[in-house]
Amino acid sequence: MKNILEVKHLNKTYSIGKLESQHVLKDINLEIKEGEFVSVMGPSGSGKSTLLYNISGMDKFSSGSVVFAEKDISTMSEEALSKLRLNTMGFIFQQSNLLKNLNVFDNIILSAYLAKSESRKKINKRAIELMRKTGIAEISNHDITQASGGQLQRVSICRALINNPDIIFGDEPTGALNTKATNEVMEILADINQSGTTIMLVTHDVKVAAKTERILFMLDGQIVSDKYLGKYEKGENDIKIREERLLMWLSRMGF
Ligand SMILES: Nc1ncnc2c1ncn2[C@@H]1O[C@H](COP(=O)(O)OP(=O)(O)OP(=O)(O)O)[C@@H](O)[C@H]1O
Numbered sequence: 001m002k003n004i005l006e007v008k009h010l011n012k013t014y015s016i017g018k019l020e021s022q023h024v025l026k027d028i029n030l031e032i033k034e035g036e037f038v039s040v041m042g043p044s045g046s047g048k049s050t051l052l053y054n055i056s057g058m059d060k061f062s063s064g065s066v067v068f069a070e071k072d073i074s075t076m077s078e079e080a081l082s083k084l085r086l087n088t089m090g091f092i093f094q095q096s097n098l099l100k101n102l103n104v105f106d107n108i109i110l111s112a113y114l115a116k117s118e119s120r121k122k123i124n125k126r127a128i129e130l131m132r133k134t135g136i137a138e139i140s141n142h143d144i145t146q147a148s149g150g151q152l153q154r155v156s157i158c159r160a161l162i163n164n165p166d167i168i169f170g171d172e173p174t175g176a177l178n179t180k181a182t183n184e185v186m187e188i189l190a191d192i193n194q195s196g197t198t199i200m201l202v203t204h205d206v207k208v209a210a211k212t213e214r215i216l217f218m219l220d221g222q223i224v225s226d227k228y229l230g231k232y233e234k235g236e237n238d239i240k241i242r243e244e245r246l247l248m249w250l251s252r253m254g255f
Helices: 048-055 078-088 104-115 120-133 149-161 179-194 239-252
Strands: 003-016 020-033 037-041 063-068 089-093 167-171 198-202 214-219 222-228
Touching: 003 048, 020 048, 020 198, 020 222, 037 048, 037 179, 048 063, 048 167, 048 198, 078 089, 078 104, 089 149, 104 120, 104 149, 120 149, 149 179, 167 179, 179 198, 214 239, 222 239
Parallel strands: 037 198, 037 214, 089 167, 167 198
Antiparallel strands: 003 020, 003 063, 214 222
């Protein structure tokens, strides 16, 4: 499998006021293969979200290089980078950040209409298919304010998938959900991954990470460990064994 992401000597420093700065990502080196399902764990403040935002081109890193699908994003103009994000990356956040004045369907199709690379007919067809797959077809015309937390995250997933991205980045996508909705969202993501989309999630939840294939552990701005758990098969019943393996690994690192 080819690498979809190659990160070399990545550093990120935030300036705090005039004299102080904080070195948040410290010489990160990372390769992610096409089709992998990766999660990033680690204590609060270790740099997980910062890593996600810097390798997805949402934030500007201080030094190093990030090559995404053979394109070096550090040398790209802001315009080229926005286009790359729109056409090849999908994002899911803890809070769904959906537009309250649009209904479910319009929230999903908006970015595809903006991309203008396909006919509206084709986009609408894909949106209907995505809503059906994620179990929200019946709320297509509903206002966003009427949807439950789990439904909102499914809308976010459909929105993230509408442009057929090569990769989905999620920052605590299940962080605001109850156990049932978390499990449902993870089954949907496992399904999406099985159809070939690479996924990278930041999570604090062992049950979420246990359903991913590879777990990176961050500590103080560095990836200090990288565990390969193997592909999770949707609906698999040895999830408890995966969780136990992960918990043992995490406890060895004092987490
Ligand atoms: N825009 C910013 N300006 C200054 N410092 C920042 C900024 N964003 C993050 N930081 C700092 O960078 C460090 C890493 O933050 P980050 O959000 O990446 O950690 P995290 O591991 O995702 O934490 P959490 O699990 O709590 O979300 C923290 O000390 C945070 O205060």
